Amino acid sequence: MPGIKxxxxxxxxAESGRVPMETAFVLGxxxxxxxxxxxxxxxxxxxxxxxGEAMSGAMVDEMMQVAEREGKQRAEACRALFEDFCGRYxxxxxxxxxxxxxxxxxxxxxxxxxxxxxxxxxxVADLVVLGRGNAETEASAMVTLHTALMESGRPVLVAPxxxxxxxxxTVAIAWxxxxxxxxxxxxxxxxxxxxxxxxxxxxxxxDGGASATDLVTHLAWHKVICQTRQVPADGNTGAALLKxxxxxxxxLLVMGAYTHSRLRQLIxxxxxxxxxxxxxxxxxxxx
Numbered sequence: 001m002p003g004i005k006x007x008x009x010x011x012x013x014a015e016s017g018r019v020p021m022e023t024a025f026v027l028g029x030x031x032x033x034x035x036x037x038x039x040x041x042x043x044x045x046x047x048x049x050x051x052g053e054a055m056s057g058a059m060v061d062e063m064m065q066v067a068e069r070e071g072k073q074r075a076e077a078c079r080a081l082f083e084d085f086c087g088r089y090x091x092x093x094x095x096x097x098x099x100x101x102x103x104x105x106x107x108x109x110x111x112x113x114x115x116x117x118x119x120x121x122x123x124v125a126d127l128v129v130l131g132r133g134n135a136e137t138e139a140s141a142m143v144t145l146h147t148a149l150m151e152s153g154r155p156v157l158v159a160p161x162x163x164x165x166x167x168x169x170t171v172a173i174a175w176x177x178x179x180x181x182x183x184x185x186x187x188x189x190x191x192x193x194x195x196x197x198x199x200x201x202x203x204x205x206x207d208g209g210a211s212a213t214d215l216v217t218h219l220a221w222h223k224v225i226c227q228t229r230q231v232p233a234d235g236n237t238g239a240a241l242l243k244x245x246x247x248x249x250x251x252l253l254v255m256g257a258y259t260h261s262r263l264r265q266l267i268x269x270x271x272x273x274x275x276x277x278x279x280x281x282x283x284x285x286x287x
Contacts, residue, residue, distance in 0.1 A: 003190035005099070006034045008125035010118055010144065012137055014077035020131035021085065022163035023282060027129070029103040030168055031190060034095065037107050038121060039078040040114040041071040075109050082107045114140065115147035122152030127187065127284075129157045132276065145276075149257050155187030155286040156257075160279060164251060167282055170197040172250035173226070174241050174271075177209020180256025184286035185215070188254040189222060191284075198226035199248045201241055203271075204233050238274025250281060257285040 009024030011017030021037055028035040044067040086093055086105055095104040110117045122128040128148050133141030148156050168191040175181055185192070192198055198219070202212045212228055219226055229248070231240045245253050257272045275283055 004031050004033055004126040006036060006125050007031075007127045007129055008118070008122055009035055009037050009129040010114070010131070011037055011039050011078045011081070012114065012131070012133065012141065012144075013074050014081045016131055016134045016137050016141070017078055018081060019161070019163045020129050020159040021082065023157070023159040023167070024129040025085065025089070025091065025103065025105070026164055027127075027157065027167050027282075028105075030166070030194070032102050033104075033126075034097075034099050035103065035105045036125065037078075037082050037105060038118070039075050039107075039109050040117045041075050041109060041111045042067065042113075043111055044068045044071065079107055079109075115144040118144050119147045119151040122148050122154045122156075125154060127157055128152055128154055129159060131159045132161075142276075149285060149287045155184060155284055158276060158279070158283045158285060160281050160283075164282060167191070167252050168195050170199070170248060170250045171195045171252045171254060172199050172201050172241075172245040172248060173215075174201050174203060174231075174253060174255035175212050175215055176202075176204050176256070177211060178256050180258065180287055182210065182256070184254050184256050184284060185219075187286050188252075188284050191252065192219065192224045192254075193222055195224070197248075198224055199250065200226050200228045201231050201244050202228060203231035203237050203241060236274060238271040239278070241271065242275060242279060245281065252282050252284060253279065254284045257287045 007024050007028055009021050011021050024035045044064040092100060092104045093106055118128065130145050130148060131141060132138060145156065145158065171188065171192055173185060200212055200215065216226060216228065229244060231237065231244050241253070253275070255275065
């Protein structure tokens with residue numbers, strides 16, 4: 001199995017982007033792979049609201065200039081963050097494939113709608129790392145996350161509120177037998193085969209889905225030996241999964257995303273939504 005060779009880490013701004021960037025570097029160092037740090041500058045034309053009859057051409061030009069200036073400042077701040085981190089930790093940059101067999105990095109800027117660019121560029125990465133934003137950027141961060149999950153065709157690692165010091169020592173897998181959970185396991189295989197401990201958290205197995213026993217056998221073919229732990233099915237499954245992951249000392253949770261429809265989960269809640277809102281550890285998701 002090829003494993004994870006290149007990671008796409010999305011940095012929206014220097015404040016909210018620090019944790020996902022550092023999380024990607026922690027992961028990349030453990031996997032000895034390449035991390036591409038991506039900042040997406042908004043198109044100034046898209047930053048201007050629909051032009052009404054009362055808005056003059058001069059007003060439109062001024063708004064576009066402001067948007068252009070602010071976008072340039074954000075991109076420069078993100079680049080400075082990237083260069084400072086790579087300098088402090090001696091991370092090689094501007095490396096061509098197939099790489100050096102160690103953590104390497106590059107910084108890239110694209111212009112457009114962040115969610116669309118991330119979904120497109122994510123298709124040519126092995127893993128996408130995203131943050132949950134801050135008070136001001138949370139809504140746009142969630143749009144990017146959902147689009148990446150639905151349209152990139154790649155697993156997404158959601159960074160925790162604070163950058164971890166290690167990822168993949170103890171991995172918890174939330175298993176319900178669904179296709180989404182199976183894809184998440186495949187996306188995490190490079191980490192599972194290196195983990196010191198893998199714990200299968202069994203919750204709400206779907207009727208007709210693959211059993212936990214079958215997954216244990218499948219992982220054994222990859223020389224991954226895992227323990228199993230039943231998670232209470234009553235009440236809040238998301239909270240129960242996070243509690244169990246904490247009890248086993250997991251530093252990564254692997255799970256399928258939106259096993260039920262995304263609309264249903266956004267309206268009435270669900271396991272994915274609860275985990276995204278409350279997880280204090282990295283979460284690898286796949287839809």
